[in-house]
Amino acid sequence: MTRRVLQVLGSSAGGVARHVAQVAAALAGAGDQVVVAGPSALAETVAPSAGGARFAAVEIADRPHASDLRAVSRLARLARDADAVHAHGLRAGALTVLAVRGRPGRRPRVVVTLHNLPVGGRAVRAVSAVLGRVVARGADVVLGVSGDLVALSRSQGARVAERALVPAPARPAPSRGTGETRAALGLASTDELVVTVARLAPQKGLDTLVRAASAAARTRPALRWVVAGDGPLRDQVEAAVRAASAPVTLLGRREDVADLLAAADVVASTAVWEGQPIAVQEALALGSAVVATDAGGTREVTGDAAVLVPVGDAEALGAAVAAVLADASRRDTLRQAARDRAARLPQLPDVLAQLETHYRG
Incomplete structure (x- = not known):
């Protein structure tokens, strides 16, 4: 049976977006119906590499913003028929949990991959701690790209947390001597x-x-x-x-x-x-x-x-x-x-x- 998978990402400098495109293309190639949801600015980075996956614009900012409510509503609609929703990044993960957990009846599996350790001043760390608890307690599985992220998520209440696998996307071989x-x-x-x-x-x-x-x-x-x-x-x-x-x-x-x-x-x-x-x-x-x-x-x-x-x-x-x-x-x-x-x-x-x-x- 064809599985319906929603991949979600927020703002990205490129590495996370390339990883999401790589995963989306592989899932689509295996027969899944895949939608990648993320900021419209990433469409040119993700869409050409995502194989048979469809791109849907959802404006997820890199910090709290008035657009967050619209993003949660949009994610809830996109996730309505999904069997699994996989969010990448702390903010994208928290908004996805709120979108999926807040609806009645059947819901998809929620997986969140944490790609970065929150850094910054006291206010940034405080907000990140709140979002971390939302993700840890709301997701079915939390994947961390390093052992310290896995340990942090477990300390925040994650039921299942393990190290994510993030291989480097294929690059062309050297073209010059x-x-x-x-x-x-x-x-x-x-x-x-x-x-x-x-x-x-x-x-x-x-x-x-x-x-x-x-x-x-x-x-x-x-x-x-x-x-x-x-x-x-x-x-x-x-x-x-x-x-x-x-x-x-x-x-x-x-x-x-x-x-x-x-x-x-x-x-x-x-x-x-x-x-x-x-x-x-x-x-x-x-x-x-x-x-x-x-x-x-x-x-x-x-x-x-x-x-x-x-x-x-x-x-x-x-x-x-x-x-x-x-x-x-x-x-x-x-x-x-x-x-x-x-x-x-x-x-x-x-x-x-x-x-x-x-x-x-």
Whole structure:
């Protein structure tokens, strides 16, 4: 029998939207009738990749807004005939619980995936705690992209909570050789390339990155650290790079991420918190030598296939990058460990098997 599934997401910088599109396309390909509900601004990101799924605009803001009542009403209508409703994100999850739990009679299974740890000031944390309890007590299942999110949801009253599986969406293989990519970046043959793929946002620890680059350059003068990604902190990061005279170049948004990762001597993540970092998964799959902060679920992704340092410790991060750059044998060991680890990470069929269990209850 054909199953009817409603996928719900709120505002997204892109990673969550791509994951939802990936899941929606797989479910539709398996024969389910799938509707993806989310802000109209995400239609161009989700719809082209969602296969046979239909997109329905529901304006879910990233903070409390007068439009929330309309969103709850719209979600209630979309969920009326669904067998399962799967919301992604804390606000989308809370509004979905209110939409589905508030109606009489038969209701669909409700699954909520939490993709981020709430951060911010006291007011933000207080609101997030309320929404967390709504989700934990109202959803049939809560999935967290990292162990700390799972533990938080259980502490808030979730009956069933477990780690979500979020594999990296497929990217094209590198299209250029290492030498060509490095030449396009203006690097000399003796330069050492460190690559970070990250949105320029507070969660990514960019102040740590600038200080770590300066620290590493003290012993590795040929270091060149490039950052692929854009975001609201671009001007601030550029100012910090100039002030520190750090060997960091902001490349902006790039379509050749696979080429950059494949050409890197080291791939670095400086995040303050991560779930199952997509860029790190992509780096492992390409056999990169990875140095990262031990943030959120990063260790759950890398296992022993990366050098991990404490969050925010720029000196430790810079020293780790410099040490890996100085030791070709260690880089080779990390690259092989990365490929081995990537082969053991969950794939899309594992995601579908997990969701099958929870959608059917």
